[in-house]
Amino acid sequence: MTIHADIDKIFKEGLADYSQKPPAFVWDNIEHTLNKKRIRMRRNLFYSLAASVALLISFGAGYLLTAFHTEQGVLVQHVKDEEPGLQNSEKEQVPALVVEPEQLKEAAVPNGIKMNEPVKSSVLPVLKPVKTTDVSVEPKKTESNIKKASTGGTLLPPMFSSGAEYSAYSPVEESKVNTEPIAMDGTSDLATLQAIPAIESRLIQPKADSRVLKYSLQSLAVYNDDYLIQNKKNENPWAVSLNASPLLSYRSVGESNADYVYAAEVTSNYEQEYKNEKPLMAYSVGVDVSYKMTGRWSVQSGVYYSEIGQRSDNVTVYDFQSFGSSDQSSYQVNTSVGNVRINGNTSELVNSSSSDGLIINIPVYTDGTETFVRSSGVEVDFVQVFSFYEIPMMVRYLLIDRKLSLNLSGGISTNILQGNKAYVIDDNKRQTLDGETETVKSMGYNGLLGFGIEYPLVSRLNFNLQPTFRYALSPMNDAGTVHPYSFGIYTGIKYSF
Amino acid sequence: MSDTLKELDDLIKECKKNRPDAQRKLYERFSGKMFAVCLQYSKDYTEAEDILQDGFIKVFTKISQFDFKGSFEGWVRRIMVNCALERYRKQNLLYTVGEIRDYDNKLAVDDVMGEISSKELLKLIGDLSPQYKMVFNLYAIEGYSHQEIGDMLGISVGTSKSNLSRARVILQEKVEKLYSERKQDVKLVVK
Structure with a gap:
């Protein structure tokens, strides 16, 4: 007797209700991980509360001192x-x-x-x-x-x-x-x-x-x-200041989005946890104008140009065309911020970074209808840089009003994406690539928190020193998983009118 | 709503409140079926355990997003498949592909299923190369289109089709062989 079989149906129905008990330690591992997450959540909550209380106490004490005086x-x-x-x-x-x-x-x-x-x-x-x-x-x-x-x-x-x-x-x-x-x-x-x-x-x-x-x-x-x-x-409440700072920037990454990161992972050796990524030192410079509302409170706004980004070391990238794409002249790397699609092919990287690059030869495969031509790859150190115009709106509170004055400031800034570039490091120099990180949002918002010191230099001219932490309140990419943050110590001069 | 479904809904609600007891009950309820899914997509038993673990952690951390509109089991299954895909993308960049053989994919008789156990079917899938396994599972079991599979795996539609064809041929040969061993007098035809 001869019968004919529908192989898809055999497997679909055959496996539909199949069940197999997993080993007990799997649950133990899950439970352990979930407990760690709970502890981390509680700790973050505690730190947030502690920071809020500290701020309230600082502002409250300052306010009471002022009130007592007047x-x-x-x-x-x-x-x-x-x-x-x-x-x-x-x-x-x-x-x-x-x-x-x-x-x-x-x-x-x-x-x-x-x-x-x-x-x-x-x-x-x-x-x-x-x-x-x-x-x-x-x-x-x-x-x-x-x-x-x-x-x-x-x-x-x-x-x-x-x-x-x-x-x-x-x-x-x-x-x-x-x-x-x-x-x-x-x-x-x-x-x-x-x-x-x-x-x-x-x-x-x-x-x-x-x-x-x-x-x-x-x-x-x-x-x-x-x-x-x-x-x-009789004092004029207006002042203008010019500040600049190196910025150490990095990002926090949420859960990876399977639908989002798929493509470039196939064309690079990027790890899902993005362990290759490191903070990047960039900079920020700008001018702001402040208005003193009362003895201790003032508001300020201005325009800043800031760069942030991240560095990824030892990333192996392969030509995108390897997977049968008609696009023969691009490759891409997946990063936590998003896929970086670069026009050109990896041979340019090999030529440019001969001292750091490593050619990986991979044979050509054919499946009968298409050719897999991931013929070469290269290992590079890779940098992504994003530049923004920042418009901060901040409130400043004078904690100590002496010759050396101390203040606390907080606020938000609106960021407008100005540049989105990718580089490889070649002999410790950056070589610009013709590409950019995809799905990066063109606008975002930062929360700002700073602690400032002011010291008078000459009449009306003060020296400023302000360590500032900024955290992206809105996610940087479309997947909504990445929040960049940065820390800088702004130094500059302030002129009071 | 049946008692079972109501009980499941209550359990999900408790899990949304991050209650450890409820999480354990939910795991016990679905882990067997999901482990089978993981085995289907993994290269070995250890990898299936890892996928199951990652998948359930994701289930519990994302359960607040479940809105009770569809099947919860289907939602959990999709998470497991996605976890398997993530792992696949990390580990499998390229696989050697042999020659394509012609086949007829519309042969239909269910008798075979009575002779071959689910565990054996699972083993046959497990013997496929990772990319064939992925394409076959996503197309034949999960019901994705070639376009969707191409997007998920970063391959073209043509590659997805050819991978599926090759996987089917391999599976049919093995099923035929297995079946023939059990039923000496019956021949399973694969064109």
């Missing part, structure tokens, strides 16, 4: 009310620190203390402390009082209106504050209330310590701060 005027009032060392009776003996001229005009001044006529609003009254408990010139805890205490140029610190008056008070001991007469007599009334233009007092250094003076010190601090703030208001 609100000292208000604190003068609060400290007076809340001073635990003072009893009620003592509180009553503490003179008002801030008094409006109108109040002075109308105040019933006890125990013979006399005052001059109120002065003009542009000058300031100074009220001296007295010994009696009857002093009733209490400060009004009104908005206007508080406001005046914190606005510069209009209020002179009480009791420190001039060196002479301060001298009169400086020897007073704490124990005598409440018992010894310290007010001037009637003949000295003029000295008890004086008005001196604020500009004359400048920054006065107290030279005695007493409980009464404590409040005045705080008042003085307010004045000093106001003076400095007023000066800073």
Whole structure:
């Protein structure tokens, strides 16, 4: 008997439900790998959280310091009310620190203390402390009082209106504050209330310590701060800087995409894990303009030209035509970023990199209908370079505002692909290949994080040093698996207008 | 939805939450069938183990992408085949091809299957050269077209066709021989 068989059907149906138990250690290996992935995920999460907390603490501490500084005027009032060392009776003996001229005009001044006529609003009254408990010139805890205490140029610190008056008070001991007469007599009334233009007092250094003076010190601090703030208001907030940096660039690779990497792996010895690939040293240069919004916060933007890339050592490439393609003049190499298709043939590589290249002779095969002509290959060191125009948008926070200032900055940048090149290394020199990495996106976004140091060189000109880390927020290739990152130490100069 | 399918859906949902117990159950449920697939595509037993391991790691890390629209088993199988393809691309660059023999690929009788076990069929496929094995499996078992196979393996459509033809001839010869050994009085014809 003779029968005819459909071989495809025999195998398809014959194997459809076939099952074979794998060895137990396979699951052990899978479990081990999955556990490692879980641990890595948790660790990354922890690092991200830790970094976020550190940033929050830095910014928070800076903000609180700033807030404390600018609100000292208000604190003068609060400290007076809340001073635990003072009893009620003592509180009553503490003179008002801030008094409006109108109040002075109308105040019933006890125990013979006399005052001059109120002065003009542009000058300031100074009220001296007295010994009696009857002093009733209490400060009004009104908005206007508080406001005046914190606005510069209009209020002179009480009791420190001039060196002479301060001298009169400086020897007073704490124990005598409440018992010894310290007010001037009637003949000295003029000295008890004086008005001196604020500009004359400048920054006065107290030279005695007493409980009464404590409040005045705080008042003085307010004045000093106001003076400095007023000066800073005159600064131009704009600055321009020129920076350059070497960039060490590399990439993170996700899971390889089977549909994406197929072709060139056949034409090269590239490993799936891309172990041949190494970081590449490139560079970045650019100019940016910054605007100071407040004392510590500023924003900046600009234009940078940056190159990133990667190097692959000892890659064996074969002519693409080897696999029956009608394309007789190209070859390709698969990299983590994408396939690099190069016009020409590998013989050019052999000629160009004779010292590094290694010719691999492979016989010609024919299957009857087509010819496999992967006749030669060459081992090369291979470089991919991508250049971008970068437009960063960053926020900068001044951590330490000294001569040597420190700041933190963060933001994002938009990258526009400008160049996409491939090279081979020939005697330590790059030889440009006529080809490019396919499926690289023409636009992407980077996250930026930097820590900067500034030091003044001459007037308005500062030296900048800013280590910066950037990570591609959007994948670089169509397969969505590659995120380049780079680290650079930007140095440059900054000119403040 | 049947209880079995509901149970599978629940298991997948648990795996999506990265639960180790569920992952183990899912592995136990599909590992046997998938190991057979891996054996079909690999050159030896050890390589099949590696493919199975890589494949299941990929299944568990990518399971969040499974949207319950198709067959889960088919999804897992595709991952295994892709893993096998990746390994093939890395290891097999070129294979010697012998002469092509004419054949008729539309002969149809199923009697043969009763005489030859699945394990034996698997061994026959395993004896093929890697590229023939790939092309035959992808075309005859998985149902891909020559264009798709050409894209997957980086070969032309013509090469895919000729590889398939050659693989069929080799398999038919072996099946015929095996069958003849079992059934002395019956002759299997391969033109």
